[in-house]
Amino acid sequence: MTTTFWTDEVAELLRVRPGFTLSEVDPGAKPGTDAHKRDGAKELTRAAQELRELQEKLFAQSRLGAPDRLLVVLQAMDAAGKGGVVNHVFGQTEPYGLELTSFKSPTDEERAHDFLWRVEPRVPGPGVIGVFDRSHYEDVLIQKVRQFAPADEIERRYGAIVDFERRITAAGVRVVKIMLHISPEEQAERLLSRLNDPAKHWKYNPGDVDERLHWAEYMAAFQTAIERTDSDEAPWYVVPANSKWYARAAVQRIVISELVALSPHWPEPDFDAAAERQRVVDSQDLRWP
């Protein structure tokens, strides 16, 4: 821990444990820090450098064959701050090592396939940090709450997700699932703020209110999804998100601690550096036209 912002290892605090109960998590809490808003922005900028260095090593070692990569799955109620996390945390990484996928309502073609059909091609390749803004978890959240799929199909999907995540983990993908957790009161404020600012109108979707009316059912669906799919290989984190700056700093720290656990390192060159230096030096004697 190279910072005084965090008083504790926040990734440990927010990691879901056996017996986890979502309704006991306070969306307004700020586990692991006594800091204030201004410190949050400063910490985000400071740690961005740390994140970029880890990311560059991860990317570099993949060029010489290392299979490791990270997949960060973001799930949340509308307006919980996924977009802000993407822009402020992952927006401070290097584009070469980042692949963002925003999953929308499935198309007709996607609906005609198994729910994981559209997910598989978006699994990041070696060296890359993949970010899913929504994911295959929509298929056991909105699809369950709004009964877009029958109960036995929803039931089948929990097992399919566990199998899928286990398989890609075995191929070198570290899967990290993060729920941003806001209160319904906070959501109402954020929706109103979008409606009150013409520059934010495009972020507002009338459907958000329709989903909001099912809040309790969504929380139950999250609880079940987390229980059924949490594992050491593909862990869930639940991040209190009523405070945007806290949620961003916490997600950044979780990603950093997951990358540190992968211990990426500069790869050994597959060429003779001294010989190559000589080749470059020799080429300087050429006369350029």
Place this chain on the structure above:
Amino acid sequence: MTTTFWTDEVAELLRVRPGFTLSEVDPGAKPGTDAHKRDGAKELTRAAQELRELQEKLFAQSRLGAPDRLLVVLQAMDAAGKGGVVNHVFGQTEPYGLELTSFKSPTDEERAHDFLWRVEPRVPGPGVIGVFDRSHYEDVLIQKVRQFAPADEIERRYGAIVDFERRITAAGVRVVKIMLHISPEEQAERLLSRLNDPAKHWKYNPGDVDERLHWAEYMAAFQTAIERTDSDEAPWYVVPANSKWYARAAVQRIVISELVALSPHWPEPDFDAAAERQRVVDSQDLRWP
């Protein structure tokens, strides 16, 4: 122009004009500014905000149907700074509105298709800034210099590129092609610097020296490619790149001026904001369990 960094409209200065001659461009020049290195880094950070706002409007308006998007093609000799431009210019944009494609040596499957087969799926969708790190221009640069394709096939490709770019332009894609122009002496220094730093070894490729030995032929191939494919709809810019900070600031300013020309704007909402506000307010009376 909202800056004192640029004394002149740099996009105008670096835009290729009829009669353009690459050999007359000094890779060490800094057209349009009298500033120094420290100012370059400051300008990059300052203008990043300007770029992000334009990008967000471009993205926002696409959500309500606007077709506009930007495709930035980066071409250069090895170590000319494409990576730095991607990380420092486009790395300061929002991930939602950015799609980066790094084109490598074609695979066997890609080779079995027409050269534009792998390019077409990477054309950005509405609202997105697409960045090509290398592109279909490799097919008339390295492929010409190293004679990987016969002369009549290379000849065919110029016309195919013009047709392709005209077609996607008509669909709403603004195509901007940028050559980063370094001197062979500067390239040698950068290759040696990569060889002297173990954290940069992974960026070094012995093949870079092989290509370097064909410098004059590459410059001739660039000259022909630019002549044959430059147009008002899909213009070329040649950016002197011996100074990294100058090249980055210049590319950033070109991208900003191209975005300004698209004049993106916040879209009109397709819902009744007052009615939606009332729906949110009403939903606050629900009792949350």
